[in-house]
Amino acid sequence: MPTPDDDRTGARIREQRKLARLTQKELAQRIPYSQSLINAVERGARAASIDFTAAVAHALRIDVTALTGQPYVTELQQDRLASLVRPIREALDLYDLGPDPDQTTRPTLALAAAADDLCQQVRATRLRNAAAALPGTIAELTTAVGRTPSTELWQALASTYRTAHDIAVKLGYYDLSAVALDRMAWAADRASDPCLSAVRQYMRALVYFREGEYRIGRRLITAGLTAVDQAPGGREAAAVRGQIHLGGSVLAARARQQTALDEHLAAAEGIAAEIGDASSVHWLSFGPANVAMHRMSAAVEMRRYDDALSQARTVRLPAGLATSRRAHFLIDQARAEMETGRTDAALTHLVEARRAAPEQTRYHPGARETISGLVHIARRTPDTLSQMAVWVGL
Incomplete structure (x- = not known):
């Protein structure tokens, strides 16, 4: 019978390390962390930070969820969220079936507004509401775009796929998030929208960031910047480009690449100074405040915790900042305070x-x-x- 102590990241690391037939010393030779830290985490004397867990997963060639235990099914069931995942999975599988003859659809403007509202729900961290409404909206858009394809409908459908990815990641279903991003690429290509394609590459990069695959993540950041270069100039493209640079900054920080980190932050800071707050552009929350928060997060990733706290004290969170970003900032700050x-x-x-x-x-x-x-x-x-x-x- 497993004990409660077995259900923690350190115990899973110990189990997976042994399955790989590695000693603690041999594992330490493969990751930028000491044998003493590995020992402390496995014993439960130290918590396993996200970057440590990602490094171990990468070294052992396993998914990071094998170590974190995600999705946290018991809690998801308690919150009545687990039952909302399967309908999303099924809705993502409708993409190539064409119009549903039994499906009624709203006008294009109403469907675009519904897709937009789902993005806002996720930013406000109302995950249950968004997850409940998402499958029906995907089904309706899939039928609508099959009957009368238009750029606006393809863009709205791509947006709902992006929402599916966001929800899946926040609930710990990374396999589902990968499917959602594939669907997003499929719809963005049909919309001929380079900004949507660029946002999708940015999100793919963050998937590899979580898995500790920083080289692939950096390539995806480059691909995203290349994609947005195909877009007409203007505020939308600038905000997307700035957010991609912020994604590149956290990847560089996790990989301990100071030069690349400085370059990405400088580029994002320059764009934010030029266009100001652009939070609503693709709901990326891009703007001066988000740049400041990423600079603090980068210091946390570099394990410069005193520096992170100094920066955190100077950050002024706007009243209209997305709740999801505010919560993420507080969690990063909590880690720095603990360390x-x-x-x-x-x-x-x-x-x-x-x-x-x-x-x-x-x-x-x-x-x-x-x-x-x-x-x-x-x-x-x-x-x-x-x-x-x-x-x-x-």
Whole structure:
């Protein structure tokens, strides 16, 4: 019988390392982390950070979910979210079936607005609402574009596929997110929309970022920049280009490539200074605030935690900032606080993230591992921390 201690990242790392017939010393030779850290994580004395887990997954040639335990099915079932995944999977499989003779469809403008609303729901971290509405919208758009294809309908369909990817990632279904991105490429090609194609390459790069495949991720960033170069100039293309540079910055930071990091951040900063806040462009949240948040996140990825906290204190989050970005920033800040011994502040930020975006925070592996780390550090576990640990399923 497995014990609760077996259901944690460190235990899974130990199990997968042994299946690969590697000692801790041999694994340490393959990743940029010490044998002592591997030992501490496997024993449960240290939390496994996202970058550490990605490095181990890459070295062992396994999916990162084999180590994180995603999707967190028990919690998803408790939140009645697991049952919403299969309809999304089925809707993604409709793409080549043509129009459904029994399907009624709304006018193009209404369908485009529905696709747009789904993006806003995800940014507001109302994942249940978005997941429930998504399959029907995909089905309706699939029929509409099959009957009377138009650029606007293909763009709206590509947008719903992008939403499917976003939801799948946030709930830990990375296999489903890959299918959604393939469908997004299929629709974006038919829309002849280089900006949509570029956004899709940016999202693909982040998939490889999570898996620790930074070389492929960097190639996809380059592909995204090449795609957006085919778009007419203007605010839309500039915002997409800026966001792709931000994706490149976190990849460079995780790969410890300072020069590339500086170049990507400088490019994004220049674009943001030129166009200002462009949060609504493809719902990427691009603008000066997002650049500042990525600069802080890059410092966290580089393990420069004091620098990250100094930057975090200067960031002014706009009132209209997407809740999903606000929660992600708070989770990054919590990790930096924990790593510098500020455990009370770390817990405060996690509670703030939970209050702002409960569904996103509960299923965020970084939040989960930071909570785990705080539990291991604490001499006496405060009630609030105990409640958080139970809430995320630890």
